[in-house]
Amino acid sequence: MKQRAGFLYTLPQILWLLVFFLAPLCIIIAYSFLKKGLYGGVEPQFSLEAYQAMANPSILMVAWRTLRISVIATILTILIALPCGYSIARSSNQAIRLFLVIVPFWTNFLVRIYAWIAILGNEGFINDIIRWVAPGSAGIQFLYNQWAVVLVLVYMYLPYAILPLFSTIDKFDFTLLDAARDLGATRFQSYTRVLLPNIRSGLVTAGLFTFVPIFGAYAVPLLIGGKDSYMLGNIIADQLTKTRNWPLASAISMTVTLSTTILVFLVALRKPKEQKWVFDADPSAAMSAAGGR
């Protein structure tokens, strides 16, 4: 009886996964093994051409770059999000501060990217100031390179890291820090030896919530990046819309999805038994966060 009732509760989630996650995934898998159509689409004919094309050095180079940008941006995001989450958790007006963290979500993603262009662009706010201070200078080109991409990615995904970190740190017993200090630890040691190990689940969740979507980033490198900042998401889009090689686009998507899924499950399996996931974030939630962009 009990088991059957339990099954009923999970039914909506299973349906949701089937319709919005597994079905599209199956279509992508199927497409990746078919022959490319002349003007897009596919021919119903089995082929491994797409996977062979993926071994192309230029694609591999972009994959490597994507990984590098994702890792750097994730580390930076977490380094910034940690003190933010900590100070929110320790402050007496948590509600207001949390509210400020999520305010940017009220503005469209693309609008926020254009806001950065308005600030950093060649005709942007900062360059206006530079030209006003030093008349005759050409200004500085901030945009259209990998560091600009990293900067905007960090900005975009900061809230996704702050929220899970805040929620674990909020449950952390701060007298443990006093205890560590009491036992001879410096302030820094009390953070590294006591705080960090006890908020591991929050760090992992924050890492996934940032890394997974950044790994599939498309709009930010397209609008903020230059030639040197092309990421896998851009290649996939190009294959779909310009080169019209749907099987290749599918094969790359498949690989991205598969590798992030494996990453998520590896991390999930590694976590110690006692530690619960903050946000009850099951891996699929992290994946669907990635799906948005």
Next chain:
Amino acid sequence: MLHGGAAVKGSDVTVSGVSKSFGAFKALKDVTLSIQKGEFFSLLGPSGCGKTTLLRLIGGFEDPDAGTIEIDGRSVLGLPPDKRHCNTVFQSYALFPHLTVFENVAFPLRIRKTPRKIIDDRVMHYLSLVQLEMHAGKKPSQLSGGQKQRVAIARALINEPSILLLDEPLSALDAKLRQHMLMELDSIHDKVGITFIYVTHDQQEALSVSDRIAVMNAGEVLQVGSPRQIYENPSTEFVARFIGETNIFAMKITGKEGVHISGKVAGIGPLLVDDETDAQVGDEALATIRPEKIRISREKPQTNGGRINIMHGVVAEPIYSGFQTKYIVRLDSGMTVTVFRQHANWSEGIPDIDWKDEVYLSFSAADMVIVERRAT
């Protein structure tokens, strides 16, 4: 207690004129204390009176707004907790949940990069001091309350501090275990011989293990003394009422000859008190008598010329509790008096006294103490 055998290794602590406010709230007001080397010193007071705050000031977790704190004659103001020779047993234990019992106790040594061999020896030594060798590999979540408590004590002792600060260390334990752990703490104190500063709101705990007690209320230290002094000679009405049970009579002093004081209690009549006081004839004063120092009988007792107070009343409530009976007696004036009678010697043939019985209460003037006076 200070026993002859243990070498005294602790530090002395001097707190002078310390005040601490949180916003507009004054948590400590001009506190002055001097704690001796190796002493088992208790800070006793009701919840919210500032005990933890004082302990945190000594431990270095907060800075006082005014006053100084000295350890072994040297000011420790501004010194962070890791630079003071005191360690704390926190009220909530504050064990590190991600570490095992062994690793928790080893934490201070690992911070100081002690060689592994020494760590192993020392940790096992202190775990055996608190009888936890068998549980070294467990996580704190797998331990009972009493065991967690012991881990916290071992961890606080392993740095061999000269002062151990204990913040209501037994409050989370049940009554039986509390008694047991208290005796264990006492024996640990004897073994390590350092200064213990013990915070509690439980007067029974404080009385049974302390060398000296500071009774606090509302951010102030009201009295410092040995358990006996505090109990037998409370200096204020609050101390008298907070430590044990007591009866208090408000009287007007009518005569004084050395320590022999006579007074008048409204509705009751004359009252004799023998106490050293600077109260003068005409002053209002509060005199207290402990319930166990009052004799209760059916027949009117003889004074034989001694300075004995005798009062008449009716038993309003007899509360039997095995080793004694507590009587609440309503005097003719309407005031109630609490009396304890020990059941030591039924063979003497003391007639049983029950509800609604008319009784006489008698108590010696010498057992009375004047706790407060007001010149009028």
